[in-house]
Amino acid sequence: MSLFSKIRFISHNMSNRYIFLGVLLLTIFLNSCGDQKNQLNIFTWSGYISDEIRKEFEKEFDVNVVIDIYGSNEDLHAKLSAGATGYDIIMPSDYMVSKMIKENLLAELNHDNIPNFKNISPMFISKYFDPENRYSVPYTFGTAGIAYDSSVISPAPDSWTVLWETQYKNRFSMLDDPRETPAVALKMLGYSLNTTDPEQLRQAKEKLIAQKPLVKQYKSEAEELLIAGDVILAHCWSGDAFRAAEKRPSIRYVIPKEGSSQFIDTVCIPKSAPHKELAEKFINYLLRPEVNAKITVFTKYGTCVPAAKEHLPEDLQKHKFIYPSKEVLESLEWIKDQGDFTQQYSRAWEEIKAK
C-alpha cells in the first residue's frame, strides 16, 4: 500500500470510529431522555382503556402509559395489600373502594386537580362506598347477567338454572370471581348476594360445587370465549356481552328473573402511587365529555358523564345492554363489603375452585 493510501485508510477508519462514537452517544442521550419521560402505570380490568385513549393521553401530556390487567376486585386487592407499589391508577368497584379506604390503601384526591369532576351526574356521586368522593371517581356502571348465542339457544333463557342444565356441559363459562359467582347461586336460592348467614353461603357453595363438572371455564374475560364460539352461554358483565355481540351479532344478554348484581367501577389512586399529580391529570382527562364518550364506545359500559351522550351514537345512548328496564333494575343488588365475613366468601370460593 502506498503511503498516501495508508494515510487515507487510517483517516477513513478514524472518521468511522468518530461517527460510531457519535451515534453511540446520541443513542445513549436519546434513550436517557426517553427514560426521563414520566410514566403513568395503570392497573385495570381488561377492555377498559383503549389504545386510542392511551396514545392520545401520551401525546397530549408527553408521557408513557403502561397498562397491567386484573380479573377481579379481589386480585387487585391481593396485589396491593401484599405491598405492590408502582401503580398510579386503579379501577376498583364500589364495594372494593370502601374496603380499600378502610385499609388505608387509597390516596385522597386533590379535587383542585380534577375540575372536570363537575361533569359527573349527581346519580353517580356521593355513593355509600365513598360518600364525599374523597378517594374515587366513577368510571363506568354495569350489571352481571347471562350472554348467550341466540343462533343456538332459543327461546332466551330467563333463569340462572340454565347454567346447571347438563345439555350445556362444557358449553358455558362462569366469572372467575369470589363474590360474583357465589352471587349467582345465592340469587337462585332466593337469598341476598350479600348474605352473612354461613348456612346460606354453604348452600350456595354446594350448588356451585355441583355445577362445576359442567363448567367449561371460570373466566372473567368471557367476551373472548363468546366471540370465538368456545362457549354459547356465559355468566359475564354487561359491557363484555355487548362487546362480544358487536363481533358476533347473534349474542344476546339477559338478567335472569331471580335478580343479579350491579356495579359502579371507579378510578382511584393507590396511596403508594409514584405519580399522583399525573394520575389526577389522567382522571381529569377521562372526565372530558368527548374522551368519556370514546370510553363508552370502547368499553360498552354506561357513562357517568351526561354531556358525553351528545358524542355517542343514538343506540349507545339507551341500549338495553346498558340500561335495563325499571323492573329488572329493581331486581339488582350492589355487592357490599362484608367486613370479616368476606373471608368466608374467599374460603368458599377456594373450596369450589379446589374441587
Ligand code: SPD
Ligand atoms: N371487562 C371489564 C369488566 C369490568 C367489570 N367490573 C365489574 C366488577 C363488578 N363486581
